[in-house]
Amino acid sequence: MEIFVQLLINGVIAGGTYALAAVGYSMVYGALKFINFAHGSIAMVGAYIAFVLVTMADVPLVPAFLGSMLLTAGLGVMVERVAYRPLRRAPKLASLTTAIAVSFVLDAAVMIIMGADIRTFSLTGMRSYQIGPIYITPVQGAIILTSLVFMVGLYGLLTRTKLGKAIRAVADGISLAEVSGIDTNLIISAVFAIGSALAAASGALIGMDTNLQPTMGFIITVKAFAAVVLGGLGNVWGAVVGAFLIGIVENTGVWFIPPVWKDSIAYGILILALFLRPSGIFGKKEEAQVTVL
Amino acid sequence: MELALVVHLLVVITIYGILAISLNLVVGATGLFNLGHAAFYGIGAYTSALLVKAGVPWLLAVLASMAMAGFVAFIIGIPTLRLVGDYLAVVTMGLGEITRAVFKNWISLTRGPMGLPGIPHASILGIEFDTADKYLILGIICLLITFVVAERILYSPFGRVLKGIREDEAAVQALGKNTYRYKMAVLVVGSAMAGLAGSLFAHYITFIDPSSFVMWLTFFIFLIIVLGGLGNNLGAVVVTVVFVALREGLRFVGLPLWLNPAALQQLIFGILLIIATIFVPRGLIPERKVVYE
Amino acid sequence: MNTSDTALLRVEGLTKDFGGLRAVDHCSFEVPRGSIFGLIGPNGSGKTTVFNLVTGFLEPTEGRVFFNGHDITGLRPYQIARYGIARTFQLVRTFNRMTVMENLLLGVHRQPGENLLWGVLRPPHVHRHERQALERARQLLAIVGLEHAANEYCGNLSYAEQKMVELTRALMSDPQLVMLDEPTSGINPTLVNRILDYIRHLREEQGKTFLVVEHDMRVIMNLCDRIAVLDYGQKIAEGTPAEICANAAVIDAYLGTCAP
Amino acid sequence: MSAANASDRTILEVHQLVAGYGKSEVLHGVSLEVAAGEIVTMVGANGAGKSTLLRSIFGLTDIHGGVIKFKGTVITGLPPHAITAHGLALVPQERNVFPSLTVRENLEMGGFTVDRATLEERIERVFERFPRLRERQRQKAGTLSGGERQMLAIGRGLMTSPELLMLDEPSLGLAPKIVEAVFEQIRLIREGGTTVFLVEQNARRALAIADRAYVLELGRIRHQGSGQELLNDPEVQRAYLGG
Amino acid sequence: TPAPLAAEEPQVYKVGFISHLTGDAAVYGQSLKMGTELAVDVINEAGGINGVPVEVIYEDDRLSAADAQTAFLKLVETDKVPVILGSASSTISLSLCPKAQEKKVVQVSQVSTAPALKDCGPYFFSVMASDTAQGPEWVKVAEYLGVKEAAVMYINNDYGIGVKDTFVQAFEAAGGKLLIVQPFELGGKDFRTEVLKVKGTNPPVVFIVDHVAEASIVFKQAAELGLKTQWVTDVSIVSPEVPQLAGKEAVEGIMGLRAGSSQTPEYQAFREAFLKKFGKEPTIWADFAYDAMMLVAKAIEKGGYTADGIQKALFEVAETYVGPSGAKKFDEYGISQGSYEWVVVKDGEWVLYEKAPSATETPSATETAQ
Ligand SMILES: Nc1ncnc2c1ncn2[C@@H]1O[C@H](COP(=O)(O)OP(=O)(O)OP(=O)(O)O)[C@@H](O)[C@H]1O
Numbered sequence A: 001m002e003i004f005v006q007l008l009i010n011g012v013i014a015g016g017t018y019a020l021a022a023v024g025y026s027m028v029y030g031a032l033k034f035i036n037f038a039h040g041s042i043a044m045v046g047a048y049i050a051f052v053l054v055t056m057a058d059v060p061l062v063p064a065f066l067g068s069m070l071l072t073a074g075l076g077v078m079v080e081r082v083a084y085r086p087l088r089r090a091p092k093l094a095s096l097t098t099a100i101a102v103s104f105v106l107d108a109a110v111m112i113i114m115g116a117d118i119r120t121f122s123l124t125g126m127r128s129y130q131i132g133p134i135y136i137t138p139v140q141g142a143i144i145l146t147s148l149v150f151m152v153g154l155y156g157l158l159t160r161t162k163l164g165k166a167i168r169a170v171a172d173g174i175s176l177a178e179v180s181g182i183d184t185n186l187i188i189s190a191v192f193a194i195g196s197a198l199a200a201a202s203g204a205l206i207g208m209d210t211n212l213q214p215t216m217g218f219i220i221t222v223k224a225f226a227a228v229v230l231g232g233l234g235n236v237w238g239a240v241v242g243a244f245l246i247g248i249v250e251n252t253g254v255w256f257i258p259p260v261w262k263d264s265i266a267y268g269i270l271i272l273a274l275f276l277r278p279s280g281i282f283g284k285k286e287e288a289q290v291t292v293l
Numbered sequence B: 001m002e003l004a005l006v007v008h009l010l011v012v013i014t015i016y017g018i019l020a021i022s023l024n025l026v027v028g029a030t031g032l033f034n035l036g037h038a039a040f041y042g043i044g045a046y047t048s049a050l051l052v053k054a055g056v057p058w059l060l061a062v063l064a065s066m067a068m069a070g071f072v073a074f075i076i077g078i079p080t081l082r083l084v085g086d087y088l089a090v091v092t093m094g095l096g097e098i099t100r101a102v103f104k105n106w107i108s109l110t111r112g113p114m115g116l117p118g119i120p121h122a123s124i125l126g127i128e129f130d131t132a133d134k135y136l137i138l139g140i141i142c143l144l145i146t147f148v149v150a151e152r153i154l155y156s157p158f159g160r161v162l163k164g165i166r167e168d169e170a171a172v173q174a175l176g177k178n179t180y181r182y183k184m185a186v187l188v189v190g191s192a193m194a195g196l197a198g199s200l201f202a203h204y205i206t207f208i209d210p211s212s213f214v215m216w217l218t219f220f221i222f223l224i225i226v227l228g229g230l231g232n233n234l235g236a237v238v239v240t241v242v243f244v245a246l247r248e249g250l251r252f253v254g255l256p257l258w259l260n261p262a263a264l265q266q267l268i269f270g271i272l273l274i275i276a277t278i279f280v281p282r283g284l285i286p287e288r289k290v291v292y293e
Numbered sequence C: 001m002n003t004s005d006t007a008l009l010r011v012e013g014l015t016k017d018f019g020g021l022r023a024v025d026h027c028s029f030e031v032p033r034g035s036i037f038g039l040i041g042p043n044g045s046g047k048t049t050v051f052n053l054v055t056g057f058l059e060p061t062e063g064r065v066f067f068n069g070h071d072i073t074g075l076r077p078y079q080i081a082r083y084g085i086a087r088t089f090q091l092v093r094t095f096n097r098m099t100v101m102e103n104l105l106l107g108v109h110r111q112p113g114e115n116l117l118w119g120v121l122r123p124p125h126v127h128r129h130e131r132q133a134l135e136r137a138r139q140l141l142a143i144v145g146l147e148h149a150a151n152e153y154c155g156n157l158s159y160a161e162q163k164m165v166e167l168t169r170a171l172m173s174d175p176q177l178v179m180l181d182e183p184t185s186g187i188n189p190t191l192v193n194r195i196l197d198y199i200r201h202l203r204e205e206q207g208k209t210f211l212v213v214e215h216d217m218r219v220i221m222n223l224c225d226r227i228a229v230l231d232y233g234q235k236i237a238e239g240t241p242a243e244i245c246a247n248a249a250v251i252d253a254y255l256g257t258c259a260p
Numbered sequence D: 001m002s003a004a005n006a007s008d009r010t011i012l013e014v015h016q017l018v019a020g021y022g023k024s025e026v027l028h029g030v031s032l033e034v035a036a037g038e039i040v041t042m043v044g045a046n047g048a049g050k051s052t053l054l055r056s057i058f059g060l061t062d063i064h065g066g067v068i069k070f071k072g073t074v075i076t077g078l079p080p081h082a083i084t085a086h087g088l089a090l091v092p093q094e095r096n097v098f099p100s101l102t103v104r105e106n107l108e109m110g111g112f113t114v115d116r117a118t119l120e121e122r123i124e125r126v127f128e129r130f131p132r133l134r135e136r137q138r139q140k141a142g143t144l145s146g147g148e149r150q151m152l153a154i155g156r157g158l159m160t161s162p163e164l165l166m167l168d169e170p171s172l173g174l175a176p177k178i179v180e181a182v183f184e185q186i187r188l189i190r191e192g193g194t195t196v197f198l199v200e201q202n203a204r205r206a207l208a209i210a211d212r213a214y215v216l217e218l219g220r221i222r223h224q225g226s227g228q229e230l231l232n233d234p235e236v237q238r239a240y241l242g243g
Numbered sequence E: 001t002p003a004p005l006a007a008e009e010p011q012v013y014k015v016g017f018i019s020h021l022t023g024d025a026a027v028y029g030q031s032l033k034m035g036t037e038l039a040v041d042v043i044n045e046a047g048g049i050n051g052v053p054v055e056v057i058y059e060d061d062r063l064s065a066a067d068a069q070t071a072f073l074k075l076v077e078t079d080k081v082p083v084i085l086g087s088a089s090s091t092i093s094l095s096l097c098p099k100a101q102e103k104k105v106v107q108v109s110q111v112s113t114a115p116a117l118k119d120c121g122p123y124f125f126s127v128m129a130s131d132t133a134q135g136p137e138w139v140k141v142a143e144y145l146g147v148k149e150a151a152v153m154y155i156n157n158d159y160g161i162g163v164k165d166t167f168v169q170a171f172e173a174a175g176g177k178l179l180i181v182q183p184f185e186l187g188g189k190d191f192r193t194e195v196l197k198v199k200g201t202n203p204p205v206v207f208i209v210d211h212v213a214e215a216s217i218v219f220k221q222a223a224e225l226g227l228k229t230q231w232v233t234d235v236s237i238v239s240p241e242v243p244q245l246a247g248k249e250a251v252e253g254i255m256g257l258r259a260g261s262s263q264t265p266e267y268q269a270f271r272e273a274f275l276k277k278f279g280k281e282p283t284i285w286a287d288f289a290y291d292a293m294m295l296v297a298k299a300i301e302k303g304g305y306t307a308d309g310i311q312k313a314l315f316e317v318a319e320t321y322v323g324p325s326g327a328k329k330f331d332e333y334g335i336s337q338g339s340y341e342w343v344v345v346k347d348g349e350w351v352l353y354e355k356a357p358s359a360t361e362t363p364s365a366t367e368t369a370q
């Protein structure tokens, strides 16, 4: 029994890291509706920026964390300018191409600058705390908490604020948004800034929980993508639920099935879920038929 | 570049060319966002390698590997082809990874991560394709056959239905076509072609292991068809040549050692990719317009 | 099966709920074979929803649809289309990255070349069918004045031109029943006249049946044999154009005035 | 109204506009003027380039030549949102609502640049004009019926209280009573001081309320005159009014 | 006697190098590259080989068999190298070896250890002992610790499976009982559940075969989850990064096998030179890469700059060679013998395991040297 509580917690911790990545991912997806393949790589850069600030520039943890979010936001805006904006009116798959290319570039750049070595924050005093039968570290707590805070914040941003509605409007029809007086370039820059800052946060926290490698972005992208789709595209809380679901399923699944099938379990559940609900857990089927008029 | 290297690269090009053409049928023509293509390539490779090692003639083995890849595609298609867009993408990505997990963990059959060494060269009726030069001839023949078949598919009334599905599946249904069957047909055919490529690969390199069939390969082929021009087979082949030449050509640039040449090659490749996509967002040779006199 | 000889399409107690909203409410009507039947009603009264229910794009909450005596309720759209029902969409759904001609050729049912094997091998009968289809497409394009655009991508056409492509595409399959959702809105009045003439021609010469949704009363009153009126998903009236014009409820809910 | 008279109060001036999509040219040198307070109608065959003209004024096409001036300022080449900021509004013919936003959110986006209080007031006005929209205000625009959608599109265009409102076939898909209402609204809007540029296939009605009108044919202005003149012109009648 | 020279003596001796320099496993390839670079520096500073400097051409295999072949052909056909170092992964090395045999190019792998490599052919060499050698050494550790019950954790790749299999076989043959044999996936970052399963069996000792990246996470998460046990690791975890990455507390007291010996003057010199050149502790397997390059240089010196010359000379020079990773004497298949030293983490550093009996019972470096 105790074991199962810990298993569940393990799943929640893993889910938290996925959720963190998924929130930022769904932000960008919500505006541009393309698989932002570079998301994980941007998260990776964010992690390295935080790492450099903490271990090389001796910046305290929290300011370093925020600083990395800020700098990575700038990077996101730049990436959008260079690689996505010129393709705004091109087919979506063209943006997927440049997104993959951006991840090539970022991964390689970090490898050139920082080397391929595995890095770690070497945080002191990061022991795990035992609460009843459960073991959890402060970083892991922070991961879960941050992902929930980000989710609530982003949900509020998208549904309650003018910016959020403008983001959805841009996603729905860029020309019409322009004609309505919305400066779409500005909005999309904002989306990338926020999305990349969230990515940086996820990268840094994942890096603190485990370690950093220039190639760590790929798996972040994949898990975020899977979580977002499972939750139902364009749905912030769906993304988070999807992420926690994947985390929990993986971890409890591994208890019964050899861990070499860990990813397969996650994908299996994903496939099953989409078989039952082709538009994701929270995606609305009726909306998929919107155009039938 | 020396001749032997050129011949080798040409063989690689024929194999990737077949992959590109086949993925193009599924993605470019029909609009099915399939991220699991590498799995069918792997199924072809393993089927063929295992059969030939068991004494089956290559010609039979390659047919079997195409049949096997097609059959698996059929099974996979049953639950997944109801899905659209990114939902399909994530599910095919998952199935691709599950397939790879099978290659990796069905050790008694595939030797798992240890890989399958000593695969005999391809041979037809006693003609051994045991040198790269001979193999190139075989590769070109297979590429040509694939090309011709794909062209005939694309520009047939059948292909017209595929394009219609890409544009608006529901509208095609309103015209009395069972779109599910068309999608299934093209997935099976495309996957069988990938199986052919897999067989060619296995008997060329003579060693296969699960790491040759990773998701990255699918993305790589994706880049090729997007830059080639979705729905254009010639573009796919031309860009395969350009890609392979460029990516491998960068090895000859003589980048300074202190700058980490391998990573720098990746970086340059990524930048070139971004530039190219921005210049030809619809691909090098956009889809050919079907003109009726 | 209660087949009636005259009705080609029969709708019985059709109902559709969207969440809490009842878009179509126990709606019943019969479209006689060889007639032009009008379906009118205020915006949002459920006309398009009826179309979607009949053609299998939506599943009814309640009620049944019969075509030629066959119960077609709940069939998939392509199955229903194969019974001989063609439709257009209120918001056009042409295949934008295909040419006008390709759009039209897709409209033909059961082409041998649409089979994978025949498509690749293309024996003579495939070519023959293709030629016939081309011939027919050209005739139809001439009627709507789009012959010059045959090889133009549909996405590059104006709104009304796309609408014409959709109309002709629906006719390519030689359907028994043609369901048109606002076929003339946005079309230049001069061209509208030509299209109406052609619809009448198809009815007279080929005995085709039409179910037409339209807001332009000149079109409806001139064209239709019978008209059903929907309001809030319910059928509030049915009759000849003259009867409808004289119906106070209809005038009140929908028409304002009526001059057939 | 004479041309000279018009130019005094000219609000929109299009001079020798050549525009199209990529390499294909649709407008081959269109010139027209709209004076403040007018209703100007444009009619023309399908595919003549009417929508292209409106899109070009809003910077949504590729402009190869010519000048567009609004109140004396050149607006050619500005991004669309900047043009909107000058006081123009466009109700496009297609894709004229945000499908995944609710009706109310669509209206809010229409008034993106307007402050909160004014916004509420204007939304209220739109709901008064189209009561159907009030009933549907929390529904996603993508699930509206065709006519409801059109009402919303018009409502969205009114949110900025523009100086010049450009409508691309506003009566499309609307029930007869609503068409009445829309044309009535257009008259009221003009009386409220807004200039209206109207593209319509419902040409008789549109010409009837127009002060002046243009006929566009194959990307060129073919006729121009007062609404009544064109209504009575036999050639126009035959070609564009259905005889 | 001077070796037979090639017709025209080149200005520089080019040596090929193939490994994963980008992508997921780049850390290993880059590490090998550093070791190689250091060796090249040492050789060239000493005046090269008979006055001719050495140049290594580094090619990326991107962990793909097809790309590895491209890299191989580029090196062989364009750069005309008679000898190639690499690759890091056994599978890529396996995929290359038929081509190397066919083209008669010497392939010296630094750290590929799959047992199947011994069938490659005469042109293949590996400077690291086969996986099969580690299992029996673990059994010795178990005997020394006096445990009859243990758990095994292994990484699910060719290397992990190889070591695990030989250990399981030997341990059970010696009457040991395995409480759990727990695999985990390469490239993972979350091994909490795997660790929890192992914890559930309360093992006195856990034998783990893994790579640096994953192992450091396993140790960290095991500590977080309160798994208290005696860890014993394979050779590829005994690297200074592991205590750094996992955190000192998490790895304190972990035992491991070191390939070769850190006590030798060769290793100390290597470590110093590495620190000087790269400003950090020697990375994983850099010592093996160093030795591979050194052996090749010696073979060129002795056998001449031809594949056949190098192939023959390699056996001879290895007889006496002792490098930072130990003695490198090749068996008939060109596979180097291994010697192991028991180490333990103290204050975040791997140090010799004091209580160990003569840890190196396999023929030791110094014994074979004459
Ligand atoms: N998916 C949906 N979800 C919620 N409501 C819907 C949905 N689809 C349609 N409706 C509502 O159902 C009602 C009927 O819509 P329908 O499209 O059938 O009207 P219509 O009679 O065709 O109107 P119009 O003449 O404007 O085209 C409308 O009020 C519409 O808002």
Ligand SMILES: Nc1ncnc2c1ncn2[C@@H]1O[C@H](COP(=O)(O)OP(=O)(O)OP(=O)(O)O)[C@@H](O)[C@H]1O
Residues within 6 Å of the ligand: C155, C156, C157, C158, C159, C160, C161, C186, D021, D024, D026, D044, D045, D046, D047, D048, D049, D050, D051, D052, D053, D093
């Ligand atoms: N996106 C586009 N790309 C290329 N050509 C286009 C595009 N859109 C329209 N066209 C061409 O421009 C011409 C004018 O189109 P436009 O939409 O302006 O016509 P319109 O006068 O508004 O017609 P309608 O009455 O049908 O709305 C058409 O012939 C069409 O072929």
Ligand SMILES: [Mg+2]
Residues within 6 Å of the ligand: C047, C048, C049, C090, C181, D145, D146, D147
């Ligand atoms: Mg409707």
Ligand SMILES: [Mg+2]
Residues within 6 Å of the ligand: C158, C159, C160, D050, D051, D052, D093, D168
């Ligand atoms: Mg128009």
